[in-house]
Amino acid sequence: xxxxxxxxxxxxxxxxxxxxxxxxxxxxxxxxxxxxxxxxxxxxxxxxxxxxxxxxxxxxxxxxxxxxxxxxxxxxxxxxxxxxxxxxxxxxxxxxxxxxxxxxxxxxxxxxxxxxxxxxxxxxxxxxxxxxxxxxxxxxxxxxxxxxxxxxxxxxxxxxxxxxxxxxxxxxxxxxxxxxxxxxxxxxxxxxxxx
Amino acid sequence: xxxxxxxxxxxxxxxxxxxxxxxxxxxxxxxxxxxxxxxxxxxxxxxxxxxxxxxxxxxxxxxxxxxxxxxxxxxxxxxxxxxxxxxxxxxxxxxxxxxxxxxxxxxxxxxxxxxxxxxxxxxxxxxxxxxxxxxxxxxxxxxxxxxxxxxxxxxxxxxxxxxxxxxxxxxxxxxxxxxxxxxxxxxxxxxxxxxxxxxxxxxxxxxxxxxxxxxxxxxxxxxxxxxxxxxxxxxxxxxxxxxxxxxxxxxxxxxxxxxxxxxxxxxxxxxxxxxxxxxxxxxxxxxxxxxxxxxxxxxxxxxxxxxxxxxxxxxxxxxxxxxxxxxxxxxxxxxxxxxxxxxxxxxxxxxxxxxxxxxxxxxxxxxxxxxxxxxxxxxxxxxxxxxxxxxxxxxxxxxxxxxxxxxxxxxxxxxxxxxxxxxxxxxxxxxxxxxxxxxxxxxxxxxxxxxxxxxxxxxxxxxxxxxxxxxxx
Numbered sequence: 001x002x003x004x005x006x007x008x009x010x011x012x013x014x015x016x017x018x019x020x021x022x023x024x025x026x027x028x029x030x031x032x033x034x035x036x037x038x039x040x041x042x043x044x045x046x047x048x049x050x051x052x053x054x055x056x057x058x059x060x061x062x063x064x065x066x067x068x069x070x071x072x073x074x075x076x077x078x079x080x081x082x083x084x085x086x087x088x089x090x091x092x093x094x095x096x097x098x099x100x101x102x103x104x105x106x107x108x109x110x111x112x113x114x115x116x117x118x119x120x121x122x123x124x125x126x127x128x129x130x131x132x133x134x135x136x137x138x139x140x141x142x143x144x145x146x147x148x149x150x151x152x153x154x155x156x157x158x159x160x161x162x163x164x165x166x167x168x169x170x171x172x173x174x175x176x177x178x179x180x181x182x183x184x185x186x187x188x189x190x191x192x193x194x195x
Numbered sequence: 196x197x198x199x200x201x202x203x204x205x206x207x208x209x210x211x212x213x214x215x216x217x218x219x220x221x222x223x224x225x226x227x228x229x230x231x232x233x234x235x236x237x238x239x240x241x242x243x244x245x246x247x248x249x250x251x252x253x254x255x256x257x258x259x260x261x262x263x264x265x266x267x268x269x270x271x272x273x274x275x276x277x278x279x280x281x282x283x284x285x286x287x288x289x290x291x292x293x294x295x296x297x298x299x300x301x302x303x304x305x306x307x308x309x310x311x312x313x314x315x316x317x318x319x320x321x322x323x324x325x326x327x328x329x330x331x332x333x334x335x336x337x338x339x340x341x342x343x344x345x346x347x348x349x350x351x352x353x354x355x356x357x358x359x360x361x362x363x364x365x366x367x368x369x370x371x372x373x374x375x376x377x378x379x380x381x382x383x384x385x386x387x388x389x390x391x392x393x394x395x396x397x398x399x400x401x402x403x404x405x406x407x408x409x410x411x412x413x414x415x416x417x418x419x420x421x422x423x424x425x426x427x428x429x430x431x432x433x434x435x436x437x438x439x440x441x442x443x444x445x446x447x448x449x450x451x452x453x454x455x456x457x458x459x460x461x462x463x464x465x466x467x468x469x470x471x472x473x474x475x476x477x478x479x480x481x482x483x484x485x486x487x488x489x490x491x492x493x494x495x496x497x498x499x500x501x502x503x504x505x506x507x508x509x510x511x512x513x514x515x516x517x518x519x520x521x522x523x524x525x526x527x528x529x530x531x532x533x534x535x536x537x538x539x540x541x542x543x544x545x546x547x548x549x550x551x552x553x554x555x556x557x558x559x560x561x562x563x564x565x566x567x568x569x570x571x572x573x574x575x576x577x578x579x580x581x582x583x584x585x586x587x588x589x590x591x592x593x594x595x596x597x598x599x600x601x602x603x604x605x606x607x608x609x610x611x612x613x614x615x616x617x618x619x620x621x622x623x624x625x626x627x628x629x630x631x632x633x634x635x636x637x638x639x640x641x642x643x644x645x646x647x648x649x650x651x652x653x654x655x656x657x658x659x660x661x662x663x664x665x666x667x668x
Contacts, residue, residue: 138607
């Protein structure tokens with residue numbers, strides 16, 4: 001931990017982030033030094049270019065959309081709180097959390113919030129539904145260029161058909177959750193953050 | 196047995212086969228008063244074991260396997276060494292107290308016995324677990340452990356065998372160091388041999404467009420070659436053929452025609468099934484051989500007790516360590532199944548029979564104890580594991596139709612996770628997996644896969660095609 005990093009992050013801030021996201025003290029400081037190393041402009045916020053500088057992200061099919069997910073509506077800069085808030089979605093769900101009070105706000109890394117994060121990546125126009133076109137775009141990005149548009153179209157149709165229950169030829173969030181109910185989302189959408 | 200479902204639901208097939216073998220052996224003996232058939236190590240190691248292990252490797256769910264590789268390695272290496280050491284030392288300790296009466300063995304003999312009885316057996320695990328259907332993570336850990344501990348077993352066995360041969364006085368620190376080094380050589384060497392042959396096999400299958408009929412032949416021959424080569428070089432042959440199967444599956448399945456693929460699959464399953472049946476029956480038959488029976492109650496009972504107890508302790512300790520590093524924690528229930536599923540089988544028996552009885556005076560005792568232990572684990576533990584699993588409500592595999600949505604979103608999740616790992620600056624499984632699949636796409640697939648196969652080998656497409664096929668039927 002460089003001296004610059006630790007002075008810029010006050011203890012109260014760390015406490016607040018801890019409460020909001022559930023990360024531990026050491027995880028927060030570690031991620032803070034990562035944040036500052038990405039922040040080439042040294043102004044305490046990250047812009048889209050800062051993210052795009054990460055080499056592996058460039059070849060990730062969903063890279064751009066994921067970068068967008070960090071930035072709140074209409075803004076171009078994200079501060080450390082926002083950074084952590086997005087990363088908190090991927091914290092593994094721990095056993096002791098399951099029994100915590102049900103009255104408080106849902107933790108950021110709950111199953112529902114994880115699925116919501118993924119849903120928002122598909123749903124670009126934010127109308128609460130994944131339309132055929134939106135699905136087609138994602139398919140094209142992920143499956144690659146060797147497939148004909150027709151085939152992609154049939155795959156998209158088939159996917160919607162499997163999930164669609166109210167017959168509107170689009171996948172709503174509820175349908176999305178339903179079709180993935182057997183998938184172990186807690187595991188598939190979590191990574192272990194090092195201490 | 197398949198005619199009476201009630202029986203097979205309760206009793207595992209392997210146990211029934213052993214009993215059948217016993218009966219057959221009894222008949223033969225009663226008729227002739229000589230024990231004719233026996234499971235010779237040569238037959239076992241060269242003909243019966245390879246098909247089973249190849250089948251396991253070829254159909255291994257790679258992603259699961261490599262995802263849990265750390266845990267598997269820990270259990271396989273440390274776990275087996277722990278089991279061998281503790282069992283051998285405890286037996287020696289008890290021997291010193293004289294309960295066992297007079298035995299013509301020293302510390303090294305006990306350690307040798309410990310090393311051959313310690314290893315969890317892949318054949319037995321497969322036979323019993325496939326009827327129980329526990330969840331895949333649990334299965335892959337126990338099964339992976341049983342496959343990979345072969346290297347440890349081979350090294351320990353040979354090391355102690357040579358120690359016994361040269362006599363306990365001459366064992367020095369240098370010999371021990373040589374043992375450790377040979378472990379690495381044997382295991383890594385075996386793996387490399389396997390990978391090399393997998394490469395060869397994939398390459399060959401790339402060019403067999405005009406000789407489709409003999410494609411399946413290549414698969415079996417080259418895999419068997421890997422086994423033999425490793426044996427020849429005194430490396431771990433099980434590791435070789437396992438990794439040959441694991442590494443070649445993707446490319447071979449993509450390159451060979453549909454009919455060849457089906458042929459390969461059914462032949463492999465048939466050979467593996469047949470070999471398994473023969474192994475268990477022979478175990479039963481070989482047991483009815485009065486020449487080799489030496490009974491020493493204390494020794495046998497204590498062996499059973501020790502291996503069970505030490506397995507439980509070993510599993511608990513290692514799981515405690517592992518859970519600090521794993522994302523999916525292993526619960527107490529999983530640990531119970533893992534300890535209980537540590538079955539010994541024919542490998543231990545074959546190794547015991549291989550012992551040189553001029554050097555190891557108590558060979559017959561060891562052989563008989565091994566037989567009892569194998570019977571006990573397979574029959575008793577095999578019988579009770581299913582009710583145990585149900586009683587403990589272990590998570591089971593659900594056999595599901597592949598859903599396009601699941602595959603698609605699963606893929607999306609993978610990408611998301613790698614991106615998040617990149618952003619948070621960590622090297623995790625997803626990062627490694629991505630790096631590997633990029634490397635694979637750029638270099639390996641170009642070399643090893645047929646051009647026509649390269650375009651259409653995407654997983655999502657596969658599910659799509661399967662679903663279409665099903666609809667069409």
